[in-house]
Amino acid sequence: MTARLIAALALAAALPLGAQDRRGRDLPAFLGPLRRVPVPDENPMTEAKVELGRKLFYDPRLSGNGALSCASCHNPALGFADGLPKGIGFNGAVLGRGSPTVLNAAYQETFFWDGRAPSLEEQAKGPIQSEKEMNNRPEKVEATLRAIPGYVKLFQEAFGGEPTLDRVAQAIASFERTVVDLDSPFDRWACGDENAMTDAQKRGFELFTGKARCMVCHSSATFADKRFHNIGLDDGDPGRFAVTQDEKDRGAFRTATVRNAAVTAPYMRNGRFKTLREVIDHYEKVSNEKEKHSNLSIFMLPLKLDEEEKKDLEAFLHALTGDKRDPRVNVVPELPR
Amino acid sequence: MTARLIAALALAAALPLGAQDRRGRDLPAFLGPLRRVPVPDENPMTEAKVELGRKLFYDPRLSGNGALSCASCHNPALGFADGLPKGIGFNGAVLGRGSPTVLNAAYQETFFWDGRAPSLEEQAKGPIQSEKEMNNRPEKVEATLRAIPGYVKLFQEAFGGEPTLDRVAQAIASFERTVVDLDSPFDRWACGDENAMTDAQKRGFELFTGKARCMVCHSSATFADKRFHNIGLDDGDPGRFAVTQDEKDRGAFRTATVRNAAVTAPYMRNGRFKTLREVIDHYEKVSNEKEKHSNLSIFMLPLKLDEEEKKDLEAFLHALTGDKRDPRVNVVPELPR
Numbered sequence: 040m041t042a043r044l045i046a047a048l049a050l051a052a053a054l055p056l057g058a059q060d061r062r063g064r065d066l067p068a069f070l071g072p073l074r075r076v077p078v079p080d081e082n083p084m085t086e087a088k089v090e091l092g093r094k095l096f097y098d099p100r101l102s103g104n105g106a107l108s109c110a111s112c113h114n115p116a117l118g119f120a121d122g123l124p125k126g127i128g129f130n131g132a133v134l135g136r137g138s139p140t141v142l143n144a145a146y147q148e149t150f151f152w153d154g155r156a157p158s159l160e161e162q163a164k165g166p167i168q169s170e171k172e173m174n175n176r177p178e179k180v181e182a183t184l185r186a187i188p189g190y191v192k193l194f195q196e197a198f199g200g201e202p203t204l205d206r207v208a209q210a211i212a213s214f215e216r217t218v219v220d221l222d223s224p225f226d227r228w229a230c231g232d233e234n235a236m237t238d239a240q241k242r243g244f245e246l247f248t249g250k251a252r253c254m255v256c257h258s259s260a261t262f263a264d265k266r267f268h269n270i271g272l273d274d275g276d277p278g279r280f281a282v283t284q285d286e287k288d289r290g291a292f293r294t295a296t297v298r299n300a301a302v303t304a305p306y307m308r309n310g311r312f313k314t315l316r317e318v319i320d321h322y323e324k325v326s327n328e329k330e331k332h333s334n335l336s337i338f339m340l341p342l343k344l345d346e347e348e349k350k351d352l353e354a355f356l357h358a359l360t361g362d363k364r365d366p367r368v369n370v371v372p373e374l375p376r
Numbered sequence: 377m378t379a380r381l382i383a384a385l386a387l388a389a390a391l392p393l394g395a396q397d398r399r400g401r402d403l404p405a406f407l408g409p410l411r412r413v414p415v416p417d418e419n420p421m422t423e424a425k426v427e428l429g430r431k432l433f434y435d436p437r438l439s440g441n442g443a444l445s446c447a448s449c450h451n452p453a454l455g456f457a458d459g460l461p462k463g464i465g466f467n468g469a470v471l472g473r474g475s476p477t478v479l480n481a482a483y484q485e486t487f488f489w490d491g492r493a494p495s496l497e498e499q500a501k502g503p504i505q506s507e508k509e510m511n512n513r514p515e516k517v518e519a520t521l522r523a524i525p526g527y528v529k530l531f532q533e534a535f536g537g538e539p540t541l542d543r544v545a546q547a548i549a550s551f552e553r554t555v556v557d558l559d560s561p562f563d564r565w566a567c568g569d570e571n572a573m574t575d576a577q578k579r580g581f582e583l584f585t586g587k588a589r590c591m592v593c594h595s596s597a598t599f600a601d602k603r604f605h606n607i608g609l610d611d612g613d614p615g616r617f618a619v620t621q622d623e624k625d626r627g628a629f630r631t632a633t634v635r636n637a638a639v640t641a642p643y644m645r646n647g648r649f650k651t652l653r654e655v656i657d658h659y660e661k662v663s664n665e666k667e668k669h670s671n672l673s674i675f676m677l678p679l680k681l682d683e684e685e686k687k688d689l690e691a692f693l694h695a696l697t698g699d700k701r702d703p704r705v706n707v708v709p710e711l712p713r
Contacts, residue, residue, distance in 0.1 A: 097453045106464035108453075111443070115708040116434045122711075127443035130468025302713065369708045371452040374459075376639065 064229050067248055069258035072226040073298075076145045076216045082160060082209045084216060087197040092214025094193070094372045095207055100183055101167055103129065103174035109166070109211065112138040115369045118302035119218060124310025128172040135276065136308045142299050142361070145216040146261045152308040154267060154293045155282045159212035164204060177204040189375020218368050220299055220361025228358070236358050242348075243355025251322075251342045251352060253297075262297035262359065268336035271325035274309055289334050301357045315353050319344070401566050404585055406595035409563040410635075413482045413553045419497060419546045421553060424534040429551025431530070431709045432544055437520055438504055440466065440511035446503070446548065449475040452706045455639035456555060461647025465509040472613065473645045479636050479698070482553040483598045489629045489645040491604060492619045496549035501541060514541040526712020555705050557636055557698025565695070573695050579685075580692025588679045588689060590634075599634035599696065605673035608662035611646055626671050638694045652690050656681070 078084050095101060099108040112126045113119045119141040121127070126134035136152050144150070150162035166172040167180060184190045184202035194202045197210060225244070227235035236244070247253045258264045267279040269290040279288035292308050306312040312321060319342070325332060326341040344352065415421050432438060436445040449463045450456045456478040458464070463471040473489050481487070487499035503509040504517060521527045521539035531539045534547060562581070564572035573581070584590045595601045604616040606627040616625035629645050643649040649658060656679070662669060663678040681689065 094453075099451065099454075100459065104464055104468065105460050106448070106458070106468070110708075111448070114436065116431075116445075116711045117436075118710075121443070122437065123442050127441055131441065131443070131466065302710070304713070366707075369710075370703075371447075371706045371708060373455075373639070373706075374453045376641070 064231060066229055067254065067258075070248065070254060070262070071260050072229050073143065073146060073219065073221055073260045076219060078216060079158060079160075082212060084213050085197065087193070088210050088213040089217055090214075090372075091193045091197045092210035092212070093367070094190075094374055095211050096214050097371055098374050100187075100374075101173060101175060101180060101207070103176075103179070107173050109141075109163075110371075112166075112172075113141045118142060118299055120303045122304065124305050126172070128166075129170065129174040132171040134171055137305070137310045139295070139308075140299060140303045141215055141218050142220045142303075142364075143218075143261055143296060145219060146259075147263070147293075147296075148265045149293060152292045153279050153282050159215050160205075160208045163208040163211040163215075167204070167207075180204050180207060187375050193375060214368075217365050220364050222363035223298065223361045224358040225355075226361075237354065239351045239354040240358040241355075243351040243353070243358070246344065246348055246352045247355055250348070251344055252338070252340060253352075255338045256294045256336075257297050263294040265294070267291040267293055268338065269332075269334045270307075270322070270339060271332040271335050272307055272309060272311060273332060276309070287334070291334070291336070297356060298359045299361060301360045315356050316349065319349050319352060401568060403566055404591065404595075407585065407591060407599070408597050409566050410480065410483060410556065410558055410597045413556060415553060416495060416497075419549060421550050422534065424530070425547050425550040426554055427551075427709075428530045428534045429547035429549070430704070431527075431711055432548050433551050434708055435711050437524075437711075438510060438512060438517060438544070440513075440516070444510050446478075446500075447708075449503075449509075450478045455479060455636055457640045459641065461642050463509070465503075466507065466511040469508040471508055474642070474647045476632070476645075477636060477640045478552055478555050479557045479640075479701075480555075480598055480633060482556060483596075484600070484630075484633075485602045486630060490616050490619050491630045496552050497542075497545045500545040500548040500552075504541070504544075517541050517544060524712050530712060551705075554702050557701050559700035560635065560698045561695040562692075563698075574691065576688045576691040577695040578692075580688040580690070580695070583681065583685055583689045584692055587685070588681055589675070589677060590689075592675045593631045593673075594634050600631040602631070604628040604630055605675065606669075606671045607644075607659070607676060608669040608672050609644055609646060609648060610669060613646070624671070628671070628673070634693060635696045636698060638697045652693050653686065656686050656689060 096109045099105050099111070101108060107129065112121045112128070114121055121138045123137065125136060126138040128134050139152065145159065148157070150156040150159065151165065156162040156165060167175050168177065181202055181204060184194070184207070190202055194200065194206060198206050200206070224235045224240065247257075256264050256266070256268055267288055269278070273290065277289055279291040279293075280286065282288070295308075300306070300315060304313055306315070306318045312318050322339070323342045323344065325335070326339045329335055329339065433446045436442050436448070438445060444466065449458045449465070451458055458475045460474065462473060463475040465471050476489065482496065485494070487493040487496065488502065493499040493502060504512050505514065518539055518541060521531070521544070527539055531537065531543060535543050537543070561572045561577065565578075584594075593601050593603070593605055604625055606615070610627065614626055616628040616630075617623065619625070632645075637643070637652060641650055643652070643655045649655050659676070660679045660681065662672070663676045666672055666676065
């Protein structure tokens, strides 16, 4: 309990006070500043676990050939994503979908584009074992880590036991809960700082929540509704259907967070769009050509934005780039031997 | 000149004073603390260039598929090497030799294991264009960078011109000149701190410079003589011969620095040995079986060390791990867009 308290205090210190404790403005109930990172009871955060997780996140020895780490595709240099349309994994394999940012992933309730993992812990175990990604096996991960005295010691300190894949995932998830990008211009504005957003950004927010209806799906503090929608990318990827076997989910994907969108191009799960403007234009176009798409979300409605409005909306999206990241998350740790 | 002065002062501040200005102990003339990093007249160091170089070093967009950066193989997490026997490059290609550490590379006079590049600047251009490494072409590197407004601005500030491959190399080399690991226990001891090395390490240093004769080749402040020797690895790699076409250089490779050896396993240019002890045993064995090897260096002489002496020698090698790295070199920068 003490360790958990320490971790909670550490996180509280990292958060701008206003973002946790008050809401300075009359916002829609489903939008607002990010609150404290949710931590599951089964995996309380401790400093030891976070620090171990940071090492594991950056350690290529978790991969089958020792050349790829979590940070290879979730690269802090590129907004904890990779800047590629689709991820590039083991031996240069091009993956089926793009690498989502880890920034603020801690606030999500499902993971992977099709939502097949219910927690950061479950997610972390996926790419390590995927043949096209890190291509490793649990027993080899465990054997590798148990042969590194520095890790044996760190796992003992963090978990009171030896390295296991489950503990690897718990430590990485704990680290990822510190990879949050708070205190964006929007958050500061939402907490009462009138000057934190430009006039264009404020007009963009009006459009986002009003005429353009973006917030129908991009709701909640993460600007994502934690649901699955088909937005007309039509590239044959079954998406959520693969998880539910429900035809209504065919081609539907988890709503992406709009936070940090300005630093996580390209966009959509297949990286089809290079700019935010292309994204805006896609919604307009698809909504106006509903008959050309199958299984389209009922929320795909024409935005009816003029040129100025599109610029304002894009300006608002730039107000969602966090300015206050824990500096430790970008520091490559020296790894145990 | 002013910018150069600033860079020089910044470096001076990073160096322990004693290591630059005095030698506290009567050491062999060919060994001692590292002095100021040499900077070529053609590429004076400036803060702007170092900072740009740091970004480029960490930027996977310099590679042909956008997935590999300098830091992929020269990983700060693993002593600016990769911990692998041989490097893993483009699409998982296993390279012919191991990735040497960038730590203190700034003090070398030739680069690559066969010494084919005469400067850090020339070296940097190699892996970017090598098909098995980053697999890019100069014109594509330049087109990529010129399309990123943030880089156009940074190159303008650092060089007063647009991105070119030569400037990329100059900036990366400038950054690499800050990747130095100074102030090891040996350096502190050499500067007069009697307690900086353990008794075993002091005995190991006696062996290194005396009975075991390591310093015949591992001389100079980097503990490497900048020459090329065949030490009996016998795997068919022509080594320096490929550069000189001189038979005496067949199978000869540049002497590796012993500094930071404790954090840059595995050892030898083909990663054949996992531990320093295996390295010591190799020298003993090969020197005792000269007849089994062709073109062996005349300096391969039996070490004649007993078990205690081998342990002392290994202890000394651990005294060459630097303790004072510029913290910025481990920080993943956020990249321009």
